[in-house]
Amino acid sequence: MIKVRVKKQSNYPISSTKIRKNLKNFLAGHGIVSNAEVSVALVGENKMLEVGKKYLKDKSLHNVLSFTADEVDPKFVYPPDGVIHLGEIIVCYSVAFEEAKNENKLIEEKIMELIEHGALHLLGIHHDLK
Numbered sequence: 001m002i003k004v005r006v007k008k009q010s011n012y013p014i015s016s017t018k019i020r021k022n023l024k025n026f027l028a029g030h031g032i033v034s035n036a037e038v039s040v041a042l043v044g045e046n047k048m049l050e051v052g053k054k055y056l057k058d059k060s061l062h063n064v065l066s067f068t069a070d071e072v073d074p075k076f077v078y079p080p081d082g083v084i085h086l087g088e089i090i091v092c093y094s095v096a097f098e099e100a101k102n103e104n105k106l107i108e109e110k111i112m113e114l115i116e117h118g119a120l121h122l123l124g125i126h127h128d129l130k
Contacts, residue, residue: 001035002027003083003124012093014108019115022096027086036084038122040115041091048092063095066118080126089118 002024006016013038019040027036043051045061052058055067068087091114100110 002032003035003037004038005037006041006095007030009044009093012042014042014111017019018108019056020111023111023119025118027123030119032084032086032123034084035044035082036086038086039088039120040118042087042093042111043090045094046088047093049096061092061095062116063099064118066121068122077088086119086122089115089122091118 004020004023006019008014008016023038023040027038048065049059049061051065052062054058055065066089069085086128091111093111096110096114097107099105100107103110107112
């Protein structure tokens with residue numbers, strides 16, 4: 001069973017249930033079908049800047065960041081519970097909103113696109129930065 005935890009502000013008009021369902025289906029489509037856990041957070045600009053600065057030593061505002069569990073706290077040892085701890089996906093809501101508007105997409109569609117992009121990174125699938 002795949003467990004998806006969603007953290008978001010209540011004023012972000014996207015369903016946590018829909019995020020969980022879509023991400024579970026996406027991960028299952030990429031071969032993750034057993035016990036796995038991933039967290040998704042929708043945050044504002046200040047929090048995203050704080051995370052980028054802390055973990056990437058970067059002052060730019062990102063639309064999505066993802067961190068495997070060992071990147072966030074490499075000293076933490078998970079108990080032998082058989083759960084694959086994939087990590088965390090963080091989406092900046094306001095950046096996603098602007099991108100959705102510019103790309104003529106629904107905000108929900110853009111958020112899911114960014115979450116899936118972050119999930120690919122957690123699975124070790126990366127893109128070339130050119």
